[in-house]
Structures are given as C-alpha cells and as structure tokens.
Amino acid sequence: MSALVDTLRTTAEEALGLLERGDVSAAELHAAYLDAIGERDGELHAYLRTADYDGASGIPIALKDVISTKGLGTTAGSKILEHYVPVFDATVAARCRESGLSVLGKTNTDEFAMGSSTENSAFGPSRNPWDPSRVPGGSGGGTASAVSAGLAPWGLGSDTGGSIKQPSALCGNVGLRPTYGTVSRYGIVAFASSLDQVGPVAKTVRDTALLYRIVSGRDPSDSTTVELPEAVELPTADRLDGLRVGVPRQAMALEAIEPGVRAAFEHVLRLAEELGARVSECELPISYDYGMPCYYLIAPAEASSNLARYDGVRYGLRSEGETYRAMVERTRDDGFGDEPKRRIMLGTYALSAGYYDAYYGQAQRVRTLLVREHAAAFEDVEVIATPTSPTVAFPIGDKAADPLAMYACDLLTIPSCLAGLPGLSVPCGFSEGLPVGLQLLAPQFGENTLFRAGHALEQALDLDLVPERLR
Amino acid sequence: MTWEPVIGLEIHVQLKTRTKMFCRCLAGFGAGENTQTCPVCLGFPGALPVPNRIAIEWVVKLGLALGCEIAPRAVFARKNYFYPDLPKGYQISQYDLPSCINGKMVVPLLDGQHEVGIVRAHLEEDAAKNVHVGGRTGRIGGAEYTLVDYNRGGTPLVEIVTAPDIRSAEEARRFLQLLRQTIVELGISDAEMEKGTLRVDANVSVRPVGSDELRTRSEIKNMNSFTHIARGIDAEVARQVGVWESGGAVEQSTYDFDVASGTLTARRAKEEADDYRYFPDPDLVPVEPSDELVERMRAELPELPAARIARVAAALDHDRALVLVTGGLDQLWEETVAAGADGHAASNVIANQLVGLSVDPGAVNPAELARLVGARDRIPRAVFDEALAQVGAPAFSAEPYLAQEAVSDTSALEPIVDAVLAASPAQVEQFRGGKEGLLGFFVGQVMKETKGQADPRVVNELVRARLGVGLQSDT
Numbered sequence: 001m002s003a004l005v006d007t008l009r010t011t012a013e014e015a016l017g018l019l020e021r022g023d024v025s026a027a028e029l030h031a032a033y034l035d036a037i038g039e040r041d042g043e044l045h046a047y048l049r050t051a052d053y054d055g056a057s058g059i060p061i062a063l064k065d066v067i068s069t070k071g072l073g074t075t076a077g078s079k080i081l082e083h084y085v086p087v088f089d090a091t092v093a094a095r096c097r098e099s100g101l102s103v104l105g106k107t108n109t110d111e112f113a114m115g116s117s118t119e120n121s122a123f124g125p126s127r128n129p130w131d132p133s134r135v136p137g138g139s140g141g142g143t144a145s146a147v148s149a150g151l152a153p154w155g156l157g158s159d160t161g162g163s164i165k166q167p168s169a170l171c172g173n174v175g176l177r178p179t180y181g182t183v184s185r186y187g188i189v190a191f192a193s194s195l196d197q198v199g200p201v202a203k204t205v206r207d208t209a210l211l212y213r214i215v216s217g218r219d220p221s222d223s224t225t226v227e228l229p230e231a232v233e234l235p236t237a238d239r240l241d242g243l244r245v246g247v248p249r250q251a252m253a254l255e256a257i258e259p260g261v262r263a264a265f266e267h268v269l270r271l272a273e274e275l276g277a278r279v280s281e282c283e284l285p286i287s288y289d290y291g292m293p294c295y296y297l298i299a300p301a302e303a304s305s306n307l308a309r310y311d312g313v314r315y316g317l318r319s320e321g322e323t324y325r326a327m328v329e330r331t332r333d334d335g336f337g338d339e340p341k342r343r344i345m346l347g348t349y350a351l352s353a354g355y356y357d358a359y360y361g362q363a364q365r366v367r368t369l370l371v372r373e374h375a376a377a378f379e380d381v382e383v384i385a386t387p388t389s390p391t392v393a394f395p396i397g398d399k400a401a402d403p404l405a406m407y408a409c410d411l412l413t414i415p416s417c418l419a420g421l422p423g424l425s426v427p428c429g430f431s432e433g434l435p436v437g438l439q440l441l442a443p444q445f446g447e448n449t450l451f452r453a454g455h456a457l458e459q460a461l462d463l464d465l466v467p468e469r470l471r
Numbered sequence: 472m473t474w475e476p477v478i479g480l481e482i483h484v485q486l487k488t489r490t491k492m493f494c495r496c497l498a499g500f501g502a503g504e505n506t507q508t509c510p511v512c513l514g515f516p517g518a519l520p521v522p523n524r525i526a527i528e529w530v531v532k533l534g535l536a537l538g539c540e541i542a543p544r545a546v547f548a549r550k551n552y553f554y555p556d557l558p559k560g561y562q563i564s565q566y567d568l569p570s571c572i573n574g575k576m577v578v579p580l581l582d583g584q585h586e587v588g589i590v591r592a593h594l595e596e597d598a599a600k601n602v603h604v605g606g607r608t609g610r611i612g613g614a615e616y617t618l619v620d621y622n623r624g625g626t627p628l629v630e631i632v633t634a635p636d637i638r639s640a641e642e643a644r645r646f647l648q649l650l651r652q653t654i655v656e657l658g659i660s661d662a663e664m665e666k667g668t669l670r671v672d673a674n675v676s677v678r679p680v681g682s683d684e685l686r687t688r689s690e691i692k693n694m695n696s697f698t699h700i701a702r703g704i705d706a707e708v709a710r711q712v713g714v715w716e717s718g719g720a721v722e723q724s725t726y727d728f729d730v731a732s733g734t735l736t737a738r739r740a741k742e743e744a745d746d747y748r749y750f751p752d753p754d755l756v757p758v759e760p761s762d763e764l765v766e767r768m769r770a771e772l773p774e775l776p777a778a779r780i781a782r783v784a785a786a787l788d789h790d791r792a793l794v795l796v797t798g799g800l801d802q803l804w805e806e807t808v809a810a811g812a813d814g815h816a817a818s819n820v821i822a823n824q825l826v827g828l829s830v831d832p833g834a835v836n837p838a839e840l841a842r843l844v845g846a847r848d849r850i851p852r853a854v855f856d857e858a859l860a861q862v863g864a865p866a867f868s869a870e871p872y873l874a875q876e877a878v879s880d881t882s883a884l885e886p887i888v889d890a891v892l893a894a895s896p897a898q899v900e901q902f903r904g905g906k907e908g909l910l911g912f913f914v915g916q917v918m919k920e921t922k923g924q925a926d927p928r929v930v931n932e933l934v935r936a937r938l939g940v941g942l943q944s945d946t
Contacts, residue, residue, distance in 0.1 A: 068517045081516065088510050090517055185754075187517040194753035223521045223756055302753055305549050308560020309514040313619070324611050328553055351551070351748035360750060 005032040008150035008466045012207040015059040015153050027053050030102050033060050037105070037151045040470075044127045046136075046146035049073055050105035058100030061211075062146045062155035065106040066113055067198070068187035069093050076189040077109040077121040077139075080310045080317045080335025090187025091222065092156060092198050092215045099214045104152050107142030111337045112307065113163050113191045115139050116409035119400045120339045127396070128171060129467040130434050134393040137167030137409075143201045144171035148467060154202040154211055158188055160195045161295050162388075162413030165425040168201055169388035169437020172427045172465040174208045174454065175201045177413075179444045180420035181226045183212075184219035190306040192299035195417055203465065205426060205454040209234050212447060233448045235455035240275040243453060246282030246381030254288065256390040256408060260431025265387045268428040268438050271460050272385075277453075282377045282384060287415035290366050295414045296407065297350045297363035304347030307340060342403065367418050374419040378443045383453050386412050388425040388437030416441045424450040427463055435465070472716070473680045476708045477688070478637035478673060482650065484533075484629045484660045485597060485668040486526055492596040492627035493520030493563065500666070504620040512625035514558030519754050522547070526627040527570070529659040530594045531760055532768040533629060534571025536653055536775055537589045541765050545570040545593070545758040550747045555611070555619050556599040564595030564630075566749045570758060576653075577777050578646045579789035587646050588634030594758075599624030629660075635674065635685065640701035640708070647671065647697050648797040652776045655799075664695050671700055675707045677715065686721060691735065693727045703728040706735055786814045794822045799832065806837035812844040820844050820859070830863040842869040850875055853923040875924075881933060884917070884925055888933045891916040902938060910934060 004024050005015070018024045024032075030053040041047050048065050051072055063069060066076045068086035070093075075081040089097065096103070110120035118126045118141035126141040128134040129149035136145040140157035144167035147155055157164040159177040168175025176199045183198045190196060200211035213232035218225045247269065252262075269279050312318035312331030319334045321327035336344070350359035377384060390411060399405040416423050421441055428438035438457070442449045464471075491498045494511035510518040534541050548566035574589030600623045605615025631650070637643050651669060654662045662669040676688035691707055694700045706728075711721050726735040776796045783792035783801050786808070795801040800821050807817045820843075825832065843858050850858075850872060858872035891913055892899055902909045910931070917930045 066517075068515075074516070076516070084516070086510075086515070086517075088515070088518075185517070186519050189516040190754075192753075221521060222519050222754075224754065301750065305551050305561055305748070305750070308551060308553065309516070309558060311553060311555075311560060313555050314513055314558060315515065324555060324617065325553075348748065351750055353746045353748075356748075356750070 004028060006150075007033055007036045007153070008470055010150075010153060011203045012059060012153040012210060013204070019059060026057055026059070026100075026102060030056075030060050030104065033104050033152060036149075040129075040149055041151060043132055044129060044145050044149055044151070045124055046107055046126050046142045046149065046151055047105045048075060048077075048108050048123055048142070051103050053102060056097065056100050056102035058102060059153055060104040061096055061101040062104050062107050062143055062152035063093060063096075064140050064143050064155065064157045065109050066158050066189040066191075067093055067106075067156060068189070069103060069106065072103065072106065074106065074189065075123070076113065077111040077118075077123065078335065078337070078340070079122040080331070081189070082122070082317065084316045086187070088187060091184035091219045093187065095215050096156070101214070107140070107146055107155060109142055110139035110339065112189065112303070112340050113139040113158055113160055113196075114303070114339045114343055116162065116166055116406050117394075117396070117399065118142060119396065120337060122337055125396055128393045128434075129470060130172065130393065131469075134395050134434070135170070137170035137389070137393065139163040140167045140201065141171075144168055144173050144175070147171070147173045147201050147203060148465070149470060150466075154200060154207050156198055156211070156215065157201050158191075158196055158198050159417065160191050160299060161417050162410035164199045164201060165413050165423055165437070165439060166389050166409060168425040169427075169439075170393040170435065172435030172463075172467070173201050173203060174205050174427070174458070175199065175425045176208050176212055176447070176450070177417065177423045178212060178216060178447060179422045181224050182216045182228055182445070182447075184215075184222040184225050186219055186221040192302040193306060194302060195295075195299060205424070205451055205458050206234050208424070209447075209451045229445050230448065233451065235451040237452060238275070238456050238459045240272055240277040240453060240456050243272075243277040243383060244381040245269070245272055245277050245279045245453075246377060246384045247279060248284040248288070248377070248384060248386060249281045250283070250285050250288040251386045251412060254390065254411065256411060257387060258391050258431065261387050261390060261392065261436050264429030264431055264436040265385075265438060268457060268461065269385065272457060275456055275460055279385075280381065282381055284373055284377055284384075284415065286366070286369050286373050288411070291370060291415035291418060292407065292411060294363045294366040294370070295410075295418060296346070297359050298367065298418070300343040300347030301350045301360045302347065303340070304344045304351065307336070307344055310335060339403075370415055371419045374416065374421060375443070382442065382446075382449055384416075384441040386439045386441075388412060388439040392431050392434035392436060412439060420444065422447050422450060424454050426454040426458055427465055428457070428461060429463070433468065474677045474708075474712045474715070475680045475682075476638055476640070476704065477635045477676045477678055477685060478639075478643055478704060479635035480633045480637065480643060480646070481672045481674070482631040482633075482647075483670040484631065484654055484662055486529055486627040486629060487660050487668075488523055488525045488529070488627055490523060491625040492523050492526055492594070493625055496625065498626045502622055504618075505622060507622040508624070512558065513621055514560070520563060520752075522755065522758070523627060526594060527758055527760065528764065528768060529657070530570045530592060530629050531765055532657055532771065533654065533659060534574065534592050535765070535769050536657055536772060537571065537574035537576060537592060537631070539571035539574030539589055539592060541760060542568060542570055542572060543759060544568060547594075547752045547755045547758070548749045549752045550749055552745070552747055554598070555617055556601045556624065558599065558621065558624060562596060562598065563752055563755070565593035568757075569593035570760075576646065576649060577781075578642060578649060579780050579784060579793045580642060580645065581790055584789065585636075585638070585642060587636045590632045590634050592629055592631045595628050595630060597623055597626040597628045635676075640704040643673065643704055644697045644701045645793060647700065648793070649776055649780070652797045652799070656773055656776065664697070673700060673704055673707075675704055675711070676721070677708055677711045687723050689721065689723065690725045691728055692725060695730065699728055699730055702733055703735065706733065710735065787818055791818050791822065798822065798826060800826070803832040803835055803837060803840070807841045807844065810838040810841035812841035816844050816847065817841070820847065824859055825862070828860050830860070834863040836862075836867060839867055839869045842873060846873050848928075849926070851923045851925075852927075881929065884921070884930060884933055887917055887920050887925075888913075888930065888937055891920065892934075892937060899938070913938075
C-alpha cells in the first residue's frame, strides 16, 4: 500500500488532494505512514507510541507527547507519566479529530518539553533523519524528525522557548510558534504556562498555515485564548514587494552563530531583496542581553509550580513510602529526570520569600521591557529576520553534560517567545550538508504576514528537503 | 494593670454557586465520594481553570455590602504547598490584588456602636476533604492511611479578613451574627458553621488599656459555633493576660479549640515558616469587573442588616434591634408596629415568644399579630400563648381569642380570693409576718382556680386589699 504514496515527499495538501480525488482512502494513507514508521523509526525513534486507524476521514497527523489524547498514553517524555492514559482530549487534539485528521501516534520530546535535543526524554533520544548520529533538536525533536523522514505529513508541537522552531530548523521543516493566546493550551502538559504555545510543523508554509487554521481560535476551556482578528490565509504570492524586513544588529553580533549558518542566512536576505523586500538593521539590545536570563527565571518558576501536581496521589508513578511525605518525595525523585529536577529547584528558589523580587519579579519587569522593545522595532519593519538556531544539528552527547551550552541553542528564539510574538522557521539552505532555518518574527497576530513572506522565500529557494540519505 | 483584648477575624464563606470556582462540576454536599470531579478539579495534566462568573459577581456584591472598594483589577495567584487534598500542588487564591478592600461594618453594642474594619475580601478555591484513617492524632502524620474526597475541592470560597478592631469576645460574636445575616440575605451562601460553609479563625492578642501597641498574637482555629468562638477568645485572652502578668511573653502560636473541654490545645510549632511562593497564576487573566457590573450588583443589594439595625434601634435600642435583625425578625416587627402595635411590646412578643414557638415569621399576618399584641394584657395568658402558637397558620384570625377577655370583674373574683386565703392559713400568717414573696403564691392559686381566665393584675390588687397591704407598692 505504501507504494501508493511517497510519504517522504507528499505534503499534507497533496495528501488531502489524493483523498479528495479518491486515489487513496484515509485508511490506506494511515497505513502508508505506519509502514514508513515501521521501516525507519527503529533508527530514528521519533515516536513513543503509534495508533491504529480509527475510522477518521482525513489525512494523518503526529502529535507531540505533551498533547493529551483520550485513551492514548501521554507521557511528556517522563517516567512519572509512563503509564498515564488521559481521560480527555486536549482541545487541539479534539479540533484535529473534528477536522477528520487521523492520529498516527505520539512523538518524542524532552521530558516536560525541557530541552533542545530530545536527549532529556526518559525514553531515549530521537535522531536527526539527515544524520542519525545527530540530534533532531528539541524539545519537539520527535515531531520534526517524523515530518522530515516521511513518518507523518505534518504534526503538532509545543513551544516554550523554541521547541517548535529550533527542531524545525535542524530537521529542515517549516514550524510555526503562534501568537500567545491564539491556540488553546487546554490538555497540553504544562511546562511554563505564560510561554507554552502549540503550533504546527510541516513540509511547507502552506501546510503550516492550513494546520494553524484548524487548531487556532478561542477556546472556552482556556481563558487566556482569544479569537483571531483575521482569518488564516493560505499564501500564494511569490513576491515580497515593499515588505520591510529588519535584522537585529545585536543578533548578528552573536559569536555563537556558526559561519555556515550565517552564510545561508545572508543568502536568503539577498534573495528577499531580489523579491522586492527592503532589508534594514533594527535594534533589540535588551532582548539578546537579558532574554535568556529572564527566560531561565520565569520558565523554571512556573514549571516548579506546574510540576507540583505529580505527587503520586491520583495518577502516574507512585513510589511507596512510610508516610505521605516520604511517598511524595520518593515518587518525584524516581519519576523526574535531571532536567526537570534542575528547573524545579531553580524555580522554587526564584519564587522563594526574600528572593521573589530580585529574581521572578525582576524577570517580569525585564519581560515588559522586551515586549516594549519589540513593539518599538515593529514600528519600522513588518518582519524581523534572524537565523532560527545559531548552529546546525549537533552530535548526540555533545551538549548533554553542559546545561548552559544546551540552553544557548535557544538564544535566538527565546526573546520573541517572552514577548508573546509569532515566529516561523523556514528552511533557508544548508551548512555541512545539514539544514539551516530562517526565523521570521511578526507583531501579535501577524501570522498571515509570516506565511506570505515564508511562502515566497520557500518558492524562490526551491530546496530539496528530503534528507539526502533517504532519497 | 487592666488589659484590653485585640481581636481580628478571618472568615471563610463557601459560596452556594451551582458549579465550582474553576470548572463546571456541581458544587455542594451529598453526592457519593469523588463523583463531582473532572480533570480540572482533580489537577490532571493540561487541565486549565476557567473562573466562575457568578462567583465573581457575588464577591463584588459582598464587597459592596461590606462597604469595600471594588478593585478594578484583581489577580488570582498560586499558593504552593503539598498536601493530598490539594490536587494541583497549589491553591488558586487572590493574594496581593484581592477583589475587595477597605470596607467596614458597624456593630451595635450595649454601649453604642463600634466600627470594625474589613481589610479585604477575596476569592479562592476550597481544598478537598481528607479522612485520616487509623492512628490517634486525627492527622496525616499518625494515620494508617488517608482517603481523599475531591467533591469539595474547587468549591468557591470568599475569605474575609477584619482589622484587629474587635475588643471583646461578645463584640466578635455580635460582629459574626451581623456578618452572617448579611451574607445569608445576599443569597450567596448558607453560611452555616455546623456544615462548614462558614469557618472562622480568630487572631487574639492583649495589651494594657490605653496603649495602641499590637503585641504578639495567637491564632485559634476549629471553632464551630459563635458561642465556641466567644469561649475560645475568652480563654485565650485569660491565658495571655496570665502570661504577661507572670512576667512571661506570649509566643506566636496556633491553638485548636476543644469543644468538649472548652480548652485550647497548642499545635506543634513548625520548625520553619511556611513559604507558599505566591505568584500570579499564568493560566488566568486578571478579574476586571466593569462599572456596569459593579453598578448592577449595587442595584441588587437589599437594605442591609446594619442599616435596618440603625433604623430599628431608633425606636427600641441597639440590643433589641440586633436580636430582631440577625434573627430575620425585623420585617415582621416593623409591619406589626405599622399595624398599630406598641414597638417594645411587639419586640418582646416576636423576639422572646414567637421564636420559641417555631413560628415562621414570614407566614405571620402582621395585622392579626398586632391585634394580639395589643390585647396581651387583657386576655388570659393561656389564651394568648395558644393564639401565638397558631399565628402563622393560614387564614389565622385573632378575633376568637380576643373575645376571651380575662375575668376582671371583682365581684366574681372576690369569693375565689377569699376561698384561697381561707385554705392557706399558714401562708397568710407567714405573709403577715413579713414574707411578702408569698403574694405570688396567692395570686398563682387564684389563677389556678380560675383556669387562667382571671386578669392577674386585678387578682393582685384583690389579694393585697384582702391582706391589708393596700396599694402603696407600685407594681
């Protein structure tokens, strides 16, 4: 059956076309991807669990394992939820099902989405389809690896500080982190609530827009959501005439950006100008000096509270203890890996009496400055562009022992996350034979602008994004 | 040295909304364990809170009733701690930005009125219910195991915090009566201590009269009636005065009031202070009640007990007014007076007699009650009591009872008085010897002979006249 569909190259839009024309059935499509998973996922470990075809009418989708799926295990990459099966669907999962999408399975993630490589998954890392000795990025490395290797036409990830955009860049996919509040977080295993956003990962910008259209919009179960001010448009234009693009001077001054990444980025800027865009420098000084420290106070603080519910009382792992306290302590010690423990401790400290003002309070004030700084930059430009990741995919184990080096992977994605702004990562070339991602940022609710710009560049670049070794 | 108690109260009121504070589960008692639960109130991964609109309206309404400023922006925070009855590992509660601040309530006392400041009133969610099984302490530490019923978890609570303005256990009791009546009349809670829908903790310290210092306070918990609260406060005040007078110093501590023995038991001191790591809950947006909402709530306020007490007190006194209003009897009193009854007489009948007869004040026809009150001194006591017991019945009429005027005809009563005195020569002798208290005995005997039909005032005069004591003592 898999001969019917070339899962490596078929986009979601094309798969929908195949279904509409009756060339394949929904069951055949689902089976084709399960076949591909059977063939390649032994090596890649993109999936933690697959799901049988359940009668859905549409095309398949992969869901990151932080998205609650009724009756289908949801572990957030953690031992503490190893055997947890949700009794309810996350709103985004329900919206996918209502649109006829067929859930292929749950994809790997760093534990509680904390990480940039999937090496923090309690169930072992995923691998990059371009070079299996390298990481796919993280935390959403499972979804990115799956989409890149033809193990799903598209998927949903979650992004707190770069978990959609960075793996998309490292695996050669398009990934959108939407405006905060446009996609429901109901049923998403929480990491840092004021930053977590669900978003699509796909092979093309149009697929990304299509999936965003399905999952976005106000949800009565998430009081931080809003209705989109304008409908999602599928981009068609191949020109960028008059589009004002800003490149933050401070971002480009970062030494951490690899020369090959810088070259690919500069190439795509020139291409943008050829398509009619006006590229200029812009200023985001606070963002790159303080974004990272600010993030590593706010995100762990919220995480320390969000992860308190894993106490062994009602669900998930329970390690026996003589007393209630002993049971809770042992459960959490056995159930959490090093990274969640590290962040729980950081966050608990940042919120403690006597330290709150100096750490959490101060970080919130910096965050307000970041919001203002971005707003000021967007007075002169419509889109801000940077590389998505300072590096291409790095070897497994390279940064696993050095948390700060790992945190630096998100240097370029974090500031706009703190500001609640949408960001799109689009493949813009290669370095050392590995994909490089372009990050495009827009003001709140500027997704349509991002789709238009991303689509035009994607068309002009015309990259072959099937990993060479799989072609 | 004379000591003065300094008392502040923390009151938790469970709102009687249909559903819980942050989910759509039914709130309220009676269902099987853990049947009124959902992913939100069980703290499942990914579940999110959505505030109950009615609870937000009601806290605004309560704030207005307590004379508070309504915050244009209130924020729900997370109070973080581990306990099995707290499924998320934190309680959602307004913290540094509560919905209501700076109110006051005027409490009528025997010697006038006293203002008690309301520091704040805020919304929060209730914890679940733990049942500790086995062990002797009734606490989780010594229990064999603990069962948790999450039905109560997530029920909306309002916490009201008073300023340390209360100066006696009696004032605390009166304040609470008035507050409770206000809450009940707003229709936002049953506010019943025995059901736990009203819970009160008291912060108590003492200081020398005339001083305005605030000394170390202790907290008293687990008091389940207004009477126990007053007893608990009195016991703690006495204890603290004793400590200071013996040269010691009161240490900050928490006590449980033991109902059976009426004594206080200190809780084991904690080794370190609680650190709840409060921070704004990022899952919720600030509560920003519109002017329209606040005005709508203001318009819905009934005339409040405090205002009615002031009005009733002008005709009676504060004490009687407090009893009538906090007993929910003042409306009947006003209508009965309007129908022509004497204010004090009506107050005595309603507050002292009617209540004891379990008559529903709402079922009483005030015009008929006024006729009864007016005739109270004319008709036999037994007839009056019988009429009063029936006054709440449908289509009650005072007429047949009024017809049974007491026998005040002296010619009819004189022979009976003579017979009673003749039958009790020993008592007559003692009376004449100075034991004037026996007058009541003779009157009682006559009333008994007449089966309560005689007018006691007339009998009284007749007995005195017959015994030769004249009418010089004014009754």
